[in-house]
Amino acid sequence: MSAGSYFRRFWQYYAMLFLPILFFGLFKYGPMYGIIIAFKDYNIFQGMWTSPWNGLETFRTVFSMHTFSTAFRNTFLLNIIDLLVSFPAPIILALMLNEVMRSRVKKVFQTVMYFPHFVSWVIIGGLFLQIFATNTGIVNQMLNNAGYDSIPFLTNRYWWLITYLAAGVWQSVGWGTIIYLAALTGINKELYDAAETDGAGRMRRMWHITLPGIRPTIIILFILAIGEMPRIGFERPYILGNAMVSDFSEVLSTFVYKIGLQTGEFSIATAVGLFQSVIALVFLLSANALSKKFTDQGIM
Amino acid sequence: MTTKPNAARLFAPINYALLTLLAVICVAPLLHILSLSLSSSSEILSGHVTIFPREFNIDAYQEILKDVSLYRSLIFTVVLTATFTVLCMLMTIVAAFPLTKRGLKGRKYFLYIIIPTMYFGGGIIPEYLLVKELHLLDTMWALVLPSLISPFYMIILMSFIRSIPQGLEEAAEIDGASAFKMLVRIILPLTIPALVTLSLFYAVGRWNGFTDALFYITKPDLYPLQLKLYHIVNNATAVDVSMAERFSEMQAPLLPESTKAATIIFAVTPIILVYPWLQKYFISGTMLGSVKE
Numbered sequence: 001m002s003a004g005s006y007f008r009r010f011w012q013y014y015a016m017l018f019l020p021i022l023f024f025g026l027f028k029y030g031p032m033y034g035i036i037i038a039f040k041d042y043n044i045f046q047g048m049w050t051s052p053w054n055g056l057e058t059f060r061t062v063f064s065m066h067t068f069s070t071a072f073r074n075t076f077l078l079n080i081i082d083l084l085v086s087f088p089a090p091i092i093l094a095l096m097l098n099e100v101m102r103s104r105v106k107k108v109f110q111t112v113m114y115f116p117h118f119v120s121w122v123i124i125g126g127l128f129l130q131i132f133a134t135n136t137g138i139v140n141q142m143l144n145n146a147g148y149d150s151i152p153f154l155t156n157r158y159w160w161l162i163t164y165l166a167a168g169v170w171q172s173v174g175w176g177t178i179i180y181l182a183a184l185t186g187i188n189k190e191l192y193d194a195a196e197t198d199g200a201g202r203m204r205r206m207w208h209i210t211l212p213g214i215r216p217t218i219i220i221l222f223i224l225a226i227g228e229m230p231r232i233g234f235e236r237p238y239i240l241g242n243a244m245v246s247d248f249s250e251v252l253s254t255f256v257y258k259i260g261l262q263t264g265e266f267s268i269a270t271a272v273g274l275f276q277s278v279i280a281l282v283f284l285l286s287a288n289a290l291s292k293k294f295t296d297q298g299i300m
Numbered sequence: 301m302t303t304k305p306n307a308a309r310l311f312a313p314i315n316y317a318l319l320t321l322l323a324v325i326c327v328a329p330l331l332h333i334l335s336l337s338l339s340s341s342s343e344i345l346s347g348h349v350t351i352f353p354r355e356f357n358i359d360a361y362q363e364i365l366k367d368v369s370l371y372r373s374l375i376f377t378v379v380l381t382a383t384f385t386v387l388c389m390l391m392t393i394v395a396a397f398p399l400t401k402r403g404l405k406g407r408k409y410f411l412y413i414i415i416p417t418m419y420f421g422g423g424i425i426p427e428y429l430l431v432k433e434l435h436l437l438d439t440m441w442a443l444v445l446p447s448l449i450s451p452f453y454m455i456i457l458m459s460f461i462r463s464i465p466q467g468l469e470e471a472a473e474i475d476g477a478s479a480f481k482m483l484v485r486i487i488l489p490l491t492i493p494a495l496v497t498l499s500l501f502y503a504v505g506r507w508n509g510f511t512d513a514l515f516y517i518t519k520p521d522l523y524p525l526q527l528k529l530y531h532i533v534n535n536a537t538a539v540d541v542s543m544a545e546r547f548s549e550m551q552a553p554l555l556p557e558s559t560k561a562a563t564i565i566f567a568v569t570p571i572i573l574v575y576p577w578l579q580k581y582f583i584s585g586t587m588l589g590s591v592k593e
Contacts, residue, residue, distance in 0.1 A: 012479035013398035020395035024414055027446045031422025031430050096315055112323040118571055120508035122526040126533045126564040127329040136557050141347025234511050260425045273423030
């Protein structure tokens, strides 16, 4: 069709897209321009445009900072341990729930276990910081009443790690379970019947039918988790962490916040942020490639 | 029916027991905090308060409900969440609909522009500087504008729209309906489940949001509820009641644990009230998202 009649037919669609594209241009691509700060010696008075360039000097400074390497190590440390603990939990839970025959009871369990996912990290922090507090926390009070010493859940970095992981599992296990339960409903019932007739016990059926049945879902979620590894949410370590456990609780995102918005070292903060984004992209692309190799489908 | 060996017969009760234990663990922290907010100071200090209140009293609530800034924060957060959700949905709809039109020239390029923003961004500092340049710091708009469209949710809406039979749209086109008319009269009514779900996703995200407020808002008047709660729980600001009032009305001084607990319950109650609907739409929404894979 001619340009004129195409336009007459379609101009409204372009009109609709105008504001959204403006949004993406301004708020998503605009800040990307600010990345140049990582290559400059940012000075508040000179601003983004006239501050002097300093090439990779900022990066050299960053990589030599002890606090940076701690934050870098912690980002992966927390993510890997979190993965080891939080990843299997919903799978096991979904398998268990799947064995519950009565759907009303199943619904009740689901309702209860899904709840922590809707609560903000501030609230979760409020709950866990109180429960594990050294003096008035209920866990330590119960330990004391039973004759044991208080455990420094929030002041000793190793114990803090456990508290951190517990909060993570508490928050996320319900959510993951829903996803796996959905995947479980896709498994052909006849496979189970055939196996039972052949004399396969419950454990065998789970191992040979159920788990392979949700293998694609497990793989996708695992790969997504790997792709997320260099990024760590800001809220959880920031809210649960404190100065005494900062050896473990300081991660890249909290580091960027503290060095950037609190101390005002914009160049350093931007450089670290850029570094983090690049590594995240590398992880994500590798994870995507891996997933295509194993399951013929990518996440992107 | 074959008799099951003992191990198999134990499975069901053990399974139920474990699941019940887990369910209790999910609810226990909140119940404990609730009890702390309703118990007396002496019982709290002696460690007797576990899941139920001891020496029930509502002193903590009386105290925190005197704090006007708490109400202000609640109302601000409601207004913020409502404004945010409406604007986000409008923008998401108006972005998603044209992008489902296969005949639209340049459609691919729009998607090439939008999708990468899901994975790569400017970072905290450049985003902060932008908000600052636009003079949005310490305004409600700093919490609304930077996240108007989630590409992920937009894609979910797109796949939902695509599931509407093309025949309906074609018929409307023949009848001379304009794109806007088609959107409002045909597409929107048919996508209501997805619209409700996405609205809830946006709303809950904004209601629970804390990080951007931490970065962009310094005026306490504009603290969303979570940020206000954060400051209270972390002792940065005590709950704002004059000392004289506190001592004249209470017999025993209130522990900060009680007032903090009461504030937490105050902040979590809206979520609890809305939870039944949240659960229903979130679960179906998650299906939408994962089926898309």
